[in-house]
Amino acid sequence: MSTTTPTPPRPRGRLRQFFGRAELEQETIFTSTRQAAALNPAVVATHPALAGPITGIDLATGQPITTDPHALYDQGRITSPNVLVLGDISSGKSSLVKTQYCVRQVACGKQVVVLDRKNQQGHGEYERAATECGVVPVRFARTGGTAINLLDPRISTTSESGGDGRVGQDRLLLMVAEHAHERTLTSRQRYALRTAHATALQRARAAGRIATLHDVVTALYDPAPDAIPRPHLRDEGLVTCPDVITWGLDLALDLERFITGDLSGLIDQATSDDLDLTAPLIVFDTSALPEDSPALSLVMALVATFLSAVWAHRDGQRLIVLEEGYHTARLDKVASVLRSLAKRGRGIGLSFVTVIHHLSDIREDSDAMSLVREAGIVHVYRQSREDDAAQALRQFRLPSSLSTQLGALAQGVHVLRIGHEPARMVQHLRTPLEIEITDTDQAMTGRPHPTETA
Secondary structure (H helix, E strand, O other): EEEEEEOOOOOOHHHHHOOOOOHHHOOOOEEEOOHHHOOOOOHHHHOOOOOEEEEEOOOOOOOOEEOHHHHHHHHOOOOOOOOOEEEEEEEEHHHHHHHHHHHHHHHOOOEEEEEOEEEEEEEEOOHHHHHHOOOOEEOOOOOOOOOOOOOOOOOOOOOOOOOOOOHHHHHHHHHHHHHHOOOOHHHHHHHHHHHHHHHHHHHHOOOOOOOHHHHHHHHHHHOOHHHHHOHHHHHHOOOOHHHHHHHHHHHHHHHOOOOOOOOOOOOOOOOOOOOOOOOOEEEOOOOOOOOOOHHHHHHHHHHHHHHHHOOOOOOOOOOEEEOOOOHHHHHHHHHHHHHHHHHHHEEEOOEEEEOOOOOOOOOHHHHHHHHHOOOOEEEEOOOOOOOOOOOOOOOOOOOOHHHHOOOOOOOEEEEEEEEEOOEEEEEOOOHHHHHHHHHOOOHHHOOOHHHHOO
């Protein structure tokens, strides 16, 4: 196709100008549909329907782009409501998540839960968003923080079979125990843990209270008389109560770490009463947990399981945002639990939003990588390293022509892949208020934290 730019009419020849001769003499500029895609009627006419609040604009057509996971699922454009956002530091991915998958979703009447990892001058990064939504972040810390009970009765006692089944107390308890023991449990240790779990629930029920991890450890040290697997084993003296104690003794000693050691105060107490599960935005601030602590991954898995159990009995659409999602890959069992919950998300109206820096942060054979592959919406921000860019191109079937562009994307610009639709280059848009909410440069600029000026 071609476009023209007007040239000033000649000073003489008004008659020629009257009959349009001057227009014929305008200089012609040749271009193509690839260079001027917005002028291609086929591109503009086939623009997909809007789905939720506007995310940004398509840089090729100038038209609005929307990425609401529930709306896209309802339109049949994706089969998985889960979202992946990846990109270098300061590429703009957190701004996208805070706006499109947090405050805008709350404004649309959905419930959003954020596992906030980053520390901003003693505050979680999502504290400003929480303030604008009228809620107070829930802070996880060893002392004075929120706790979620591993054996909370709102979590089912046993897990359902199948990869997308319900995650129960037994699976979470096994995950914690195997981490504490630093190896896979033997068949005898698994049995000791199962019977201690049952004994803990029974004893707490008889005492009129809710069981905690303390009760499980106590039952490992002091099993119930009926803890022997079969009556004839007891009658014939093949297995005794001291034997059952021996099976679970090392496990009990390892689990003490969650009661009196460096991981105490997080999952060994009753669920905090001040946890408002009906709030439109729940921000779990985990910035006080050490970067290399396994407590972070365990808390992520437990929070997600706990909330999904609560949501199973409530209607509505909701999202869980996993900031610094690569932490899920540090413990295989944690990634497995989160993948099961993500698969179950369709049944409870849940969309998982996972935020990572690079695909290379996650092992190819881990369940965390399965979470990445199964995302229906993918936002790829700047990948400055060539190997990271190449991996993103392969993983998400992006055009090879983007290989050099991925390493030089401007802040806020990213490649969007929705289901099997063609990839689009998108500029994320923010309102003035959202720019304030997403400002993470207070420490560098000297601007006070919003909560200090409120």
